[in-house]
Amino acid sequence: MQKKIQQVKTLLDALPYIKTFKKKTIVIKYGGSAQINSVLKDKFAQDIILLYLVGLRPIIVHGGGKKINEMLDRLEVKSEFVDGFRVTNEQVMEVAEMVLSGNINKEITTLLNHHGGKAIGITGKDANFIKAKPLKDGKYGLVGKITKVKKKVLKNLLKEGFIPVIAPIASGDDATHAGYNINADLCASKVAAAVKAEKIIFLTDTKGILDKDGQLITSLDKKEVERLKLDETITGGMLPKVDACLEAIEGGVKSAQIIDGRVEHSLLLELFTSDGVGTMITKKIKAK
Ligand SMILES: Nc1ncnc2c1ncn2[C@@H]1O[C@H](COP(=O)(O)OP(=O)(O)OP(=O)(O)O)[C@@H](O)[C@H]1O
Numbered sequence: 001m002q003k004k005i006q007q008v009k010t011l012l013d014a015l016p017y018i019k020t021f022k023k024k025t026i027v028i029k030y031g032g033s034a035q036i037n038s039v040l041k042d043k044f045a046q047d048i049i050l051l052y053l054v055g056l057r058p059i060i061v062h063g064g065g066k067k068i069n070e071m072l073d074r075l076e077v078k079s080e081f082v083d084g085f086r087v088t089n090e091q092v093m094e095v096a097e098m099v100l101s102g103n104i105n106k107e108i109t110t111l112l113n114h115h116g117g118k119a120i121g122i123t124g125k126d127a128n129f130i131k132a133k134p135l136k137d138g139k140y141g142l143v144g145k146i147t148k149v150k151k152k153v154l155k156n157l158l159k160e161g162f163i164p165v166i167a168p169i170a171s172g173d174d175a176t177h178a179g180y181n182i183n184a185d186l187c188a189s190k191v192a193a194a195v196k197a198e199k200i201i202f203l204t205d206t207k208g209i210l211d212k213d214g215q216l217i218t219s220l221d222k223k224e225v226e227r228l229k230l231d232e233t234i235t236g237g238m239l240p241k242v243d244a245c246l247e248a249i250e251g252g253v254k255s256a257q258i259i260d261g262r263v264e265h266s267l268l269l270e271l272f273t274s275d276g277v278g279t280m281i282t283k284k285i286k287a288k
């Protein structure tokens with residue numbers, strides 16, 4: 001009996017958070033680095049379905065860095081990272097699309113649907129809903145910078161009760177164009193700004209942003225982020241992620257959080273408990 005009462009209490013503890021977020025759109029960037037094993041993937045799907053069933057409107061944007069690397073190796077296609085971006089020629093693009101859109105996107109969609117959701121997997125090529133141009137004048141090949149997200153496509157899906165699962169690929173300039181490889185973090189932030197999401201949450205493979213001593217930084221504002229980039233505390237894949245957080249906030253999203261996707265149910269801990277986890281990025285930290 002005592003155990004049952006505890007279960008009810010736990011449910012009630014979540015009530016204020018459920019009320020706050022009901023009908024609110026939450027964009028979740030599901031990092032390739034957090035998609036580690038089938039147990040964690042399954043827990044992630046359960047969390048999303050719980051959010052969905054209590055009335056939140058999740059949109060998932062996924063990455064797939066590790067799987068793309070594995071496939072590139074298998075196919076003996078060379079690729080390199082510059083400034084945290086994968087330099088993308090047509091061959092790399094073909095592999096990235098195959099893995100992101102064909103493999104990972106469908107894996108996530110299938111899991112969510114088997115847990116009782118109505119997930120629909122799309123890329124920016126569907127209904128041309130994400131348009132892009134070459135980032136930094138083509139410095140990284142077919143890596144694109146998003147120029148437009150047709151929010152109507154997403155709004156319609158949400159209205160009909162679908163969970164959009166987005167692979168970060170933008171449609172090309174014409175029918176024969178290979179399309180653009182978009183960094184998934186920046187894709188998530190553009191999507192979040194387009195739909196004016198309440199929150200954007202990045203699930204990755206660290207506790208959050210770590211300082212030079214490896215300690216978690218629980219909150220950072222724009223100025224501090226710039227300082228940590230300059231002194232090279234923030235490097236590699238964390239660079240586009242912090243930029244994406246800032247872009248989302250400047251685009252009208254209320255909060256951006258980087259959390260540990262390796263921890264079971266970290267999404268629910270972040271959304272439905274007072275503790276919060278990981279690093280929160282804000283425009284400016286108020287003076288204490
Ligand atoms: N200051 C920092 N704190 C934490 N991680 C950092 C920091 N600077 C760089 N990183 C790196 O950023 C990585 C996370 O970015 P990464 O792009 O690898 O993952 P992801 O974005 O979750 O996955 P994907 O790109 O496949 O979607 C960490 O594993 C870590 O190596």
Ligand SMILES: [Mg+2]
Binds near residue numbers: 031063185237238
């Ligand atoms: Mg990344």
